[in-house]
Amino acid sequence: MTSPTRDRRATTFFLGFLVVALLVAGGLSYFASGDPDGLDTVTLTGCQLDDEGEPLSGSCIANSAEDHALADSPFADYAVGGGEGTVGIAGVVGVLVTLAVAGGLFWVLRRRDPQ
């Protein structure tokens, strides 16, 4: 059977894993590069960009991109209400929401061992 010691060790490991995720999303995210990622670099190829990094002129794949249907939502673009310097808060919210959704789904899906 699962011993209390093992339970505690597992809990410690899981808590540590969560703390790392929160530190990455809540702190390290401030140091993330703001340059376009691999896909965006490709879709922007052929266009001149404005100061915001949006295509200004030329012919590129990103010209066909449509605005996001939820672009006005409270956490859009990993900011809280569009505020500067809020990426860490958005990141922490994202980690907790992701954990709740994934943890909840996997807990429901899990195999129950016969007692």
Add this chain to the structure above:
Amino acid sequence: MALAMHMSDGLVSPQTALVFGVIAAIGLAIAASRARSDLDDRTAPMAGLVTAFVFAVQMINFPILPGASGHLLGGAIVAILVGPWVGSICIAIVLVVQALLFADGGLTALGTSIVNMAFLGVFTAYGVALVLRRFARRSRAGLLVTAFVAALLNVVVASLGFVLQYAVGGAGEVGLGTVFALMVGLHTLIGVGEGVITAATIGAVAATRPDLVYLLRGSRPPVEVRGRRTEGAPS
């Protein structure tokens, strides 16, 4: 600052988006039924945490070239830690949360993104990990090399998924050869970064809780872990 990381709506035709949406939905239904046997009281919370971790690390864009960055996709992390079926659901959940909560990745593009990262990426990584499994189980160095190679190829193959979708129904006049060369070139560089991050992550988990690493299950377990494994073995 633009932290958008995934395909926007409109990059491929509506028909293409629909086809890949259907493929993604079927894939996720199969994954959900197959994932059950890999989930128990111990691995279910682990899978939830791995998903949250992938969300966090995806936010960290690292520079690859002047003016270009890359970020983790996470296919190899999930494939090695929780297996391909659970892992594909992990990545799909991250993509759904990003699209719905953070307006990152178009809603109609979700199917294309899920096919690329949750299926092509994860199963490529798992395939590599299976081929190298003997090596990965033998030594720590073997495990780290396996994680690196699985992560690198996961990124490159996921990027080829976009090239395929662009070939099928892409918008715009940019030539397919250009798109192919740029996607593979940039994502090989990103894959090196993903390989390093993946190896560090897998190495850290394997050093503390090797019993929670899917790829290492059933290999040289400590005695107390063997007891638990027997108890939790699939019937």
